[in-house]
Amino acid sequence: MDFRAITALLGGLAWDITVYYHASGHAKQIVSKPVDRKGDGMPNLVWKKEYAIGIDSIDEQHKAILMVFNSFLLRADADSYATSYRDLGRLIDEHFAHEEMIMRKYKLPNSTEHKAWHARIREDYKNSANDEVNERTIGRMRGRLYTWIVNHILNDEMDRGIAIHLRRMGVYQK
Numbered sequence: 762m763d764f765r766a767i768t769a770l771l772g773g774l775a776w777d778i779t780v781y782y783h784a785s786g787h788a789k790q791i792v793s794k795p796v797d798r799k800g801d802g803m804p805n806l807v808w809k810k811e812y813a814i815g816i817d818s819i820d821e822q823h824k825a826i827l828m829v830f831n832s833f834l835l836r837a838d839a840d841s842y843a844t845s846y847r848d849l850g851r852l853i854d855e856h857f858a859h860e861e862m863i864m865r866k867y868k869l870p871n872s873t874e875h876k877a878w879h880a881r882i883r884e885d886y887k888n889s890a891n892d893e894v895n896e897r898t899i900g901r902m903r904g905r906l907y908t909w910i911v912n913h914i915l916n917d918e919m920d921r922g923i924a925i926h927l928r929r930m931g932v933y934q935k
Contacts, residue, residue, distance in 0.1 A: 805831045806907075812915055814924040816863075822856040823914045830910055834903060839894040846902055850886050857883065860923065869926050875919045882909060 806827045813820045829849050836842040857879040864872035889905065892898045913920070 805834075806910060806915075814920050816924050816927065818859065819856075819863075819920060819923070822852075822859060826852055826856060826910065827914060830906060833906065839899070842899050842902070843890075843894045846890060849906070850890060853886065854883060860920070863923060863927075867927060867930060867932065869923060871919070871922060875923075878919065882913075 808824045808827055812823065826849070829845075829852055833842070833845045833849050836845045861872075861876055861879065863869070864875060869875075885905070889898075889902060892902075
């Protein structure tokens with residue numbers, strides 16, 4: 762997925778995003794439009810430069826995940842929530858696969874723990890995607906995702922560890 766296409770649209774606004782997929786499961790087209798989201802009780806997660814870890818590809822993916830999550834919060838009915846939840850899951854899975862490729866390529870220490878954490882998130886996501894979608898499960902999905910995104914993107918020491926290791930190797934400079 763070309764995460765730059767998504768993140769070029771950022772600007773502190775919430776966006777209604779639809780992701781179209783190839784049969785292979787990879788994103789082929791992203792359609793978006795800004796929306797006014799007020800009064801739903803859950804704040805937008807807006808990218809700030811202090812969230813950057815210094816690896817452009819991972820930072821761009823993190824920005825895209827925040828943006829798609831904000832779009833997920835806009836969904837008003839069970840069908841659109843379920844579709845949006847699956848789309849966000851695919852994006853997160855692609856992000857994890859990218860991080861794991863970097864860990865393998867550069868033989869990063871602690872990658873076993875990091876991949877195990879990814880596996881737990883993937884399993885939890887997969888299990889909750891099969892839940893019956895109703896008001897209660899939608900609230901649980903939103904809360905679970907919000908917590909994960911805040912912990913992974915805004916406060917994640919594991920991803921910062923990847924960046925530190927790669928800078929020490931001279932692969933990325935901040």
